[in-house]
Amino acid sequence: MRRPIYLDYNATTPHDPEVIEAMKPYLKEFFGNPSSANYFGTITRNAIDKARLQISLLLNCSPGEIVFTSGGTETNNLAIKGIALANKHRGNHIITSAVEHPAVLEVCRDLEKNGFKITCLPVNNIGIIEINEVEKAVRGNTILITVMHANNETGAIQPITGISAIAGSGNIFLHTDAAQSIGKIPVDVEELGIDLLSVAGHKLYAPKGIGALYIKKGTSLNKVILGAGQEKGIRPGTENILGIVGLGKACEIANRDFLKNHEHLINLRNMMYNGLKENLQENLQLNGDLDQILPNTLNLSFKGITSNEMIAALNDKVVLSAGAACHSGITKISEVLQAMNIPEEWAKGAVRISVGRFTTEQEVGRAIGHIVEAFQKLRK
Numbered sequence: 001m002r003r004p005i006y007l008d009y010n011a012t013t014p015h016d017p018e019v020i021e022a023m024k025p026y027l028k029e030f031f032g033n034p035s036s037a038n039y040f041g042t043i044t045r046n047a048i049d050k051a052r053l054q055i056s057l058l059l060n061c062s063p064g065e066i067v068f069t070s071g072g073t074e075t076n077n078l079a080i081k082g083i084a085l086a087n088k089h090r091g092n093h094i095i096t097s098a099v100e101h102p103a104v105l106e107v108c109r110d111l112e113k114n115g116f117k118i119t120c121l122p123v124n125n126i127g128i129i130e131i132n133e134v135e136k137a138v139r140g141n142t143i144l145i146t147v148m149h150a151n152n153e154t155g156a157i158q159p160i161t162g163i164s165a166i167a168g169s170g171n172i173f174l175h176t177d178a179a180q181s182i183g184k185i186p187v188d189v190e191e192l193g194i195d196l197l198s199v200a201g202h203k204l205y206a207p208k209g210i211g212a213l214y215i216k217k218g219t220s221l222n223k224v225i226l227g228a229g230q231e232k233g234i235r236p237g238t239e240n241i242l243g244i245v246g247l248g249k250a251c252e253i254a255n256r257d258f259l260k261n262h263e264h265l266i267n268l269r270n271m272m273y274n275g276l277k278e279n280l281q282e283n284l285q286l287n288g289d290l291d292q293i294l295p296n297t298l299n300l301s302f303k304g305i306t307s308n309e310m311i312a313a314l315n316d317k318v319v320l321s322a323g324a325a326c327h328s329g330i331t332k333i334s335e336v337l338q339a340m341n342i343p344e345e346w347a348k349g350a351v352r353i354s355v356g357r358f359t360t361e362q363e364v365g366r367a368i369g370h371i372v373e374a375f376q377k378l379r380k
């Protein structure tokens, strides 16, 4: 059987063949503990240093500002909890947004149970935070703003530089979850003006279970995991060498091939959108604005059907993600689409299409055909 066309790159990416090649020696022969000052440990210690440099070159920071973690979720926990607990004496107010990933929202909800006050910023109907909402939310006791760079469901890109100006003038730490933006749009920590930034390996053609946190020099944060002294004691535990090497290589590739990949993604995304729109016309709605979303992401609503029906109809042909979940006849609309005030009749038929580096024009062409056919069958 032919494999389905994979259009769910925001869920996870396949490993880049170059990433696999870079990791192979560390799977086969180089097993040393990087904390051991012996021949074997030195090899893996050097590999970590190289990966730190590769990441820093992509993010435009210094290698010493990178701490390796187990992925996007842990990174967000470390950034938010770490800053909140280290700055409790200065204030207890944190600003986030209604469209964050659970790896941010759940951390904020947990802090709320422990005496912190959380303000959840609204978004407009294209999923973007309005700067004046941030201005209004800031208080004298605000210690942290955590707002994602780009949204995983809609691809909406948030105005991080504008938010940074507000955070900077109020002496407030700014964290951004860049799990979805890295490799797709420029992510330069200097230009963005941020203090902390989360990286997730498996959204970037590296393995699952590896991530990194950029921590601006001079920023102190509390530990979330306690143990020995690895990663300057900020994130103890024997390092995931394989993942670290893979993430380093993935960042090198993202940096080296940025323009080529960006053009490829935009081209495929536009081909997909135009192809579907031409066929489905007023039966199709884009949840977002083409000029303010990631180059690889489309959140689309189909009129008169549910997300689950579309996903099921495409099952063995095209893989994409549901924007609403239907259980026992009850449709649960995603919190992101709810925050955007997408009318229920549209929101319940929302799907996310996310293309990637290995998607081809031919696949997009075939996928358009399958999606249009599925829609027409479902509407009959």
Ligand SMILES: Cc1ncc(COP(=O)(O)O)c(C=O)c1O
Binding pocket: 010, 011, 070, 071, 072, 073, 074, 101, 103, 148, 150, 151, 152, 177, 179, 180, 200, 201, 202, 209, 211
């Ligand atoms: C925006 C965003 N943040 C965080 C995460 C969590 O990352 P990980 O799966 O590496 O824990 C994801 C993954 O879906 C994501 O899309």
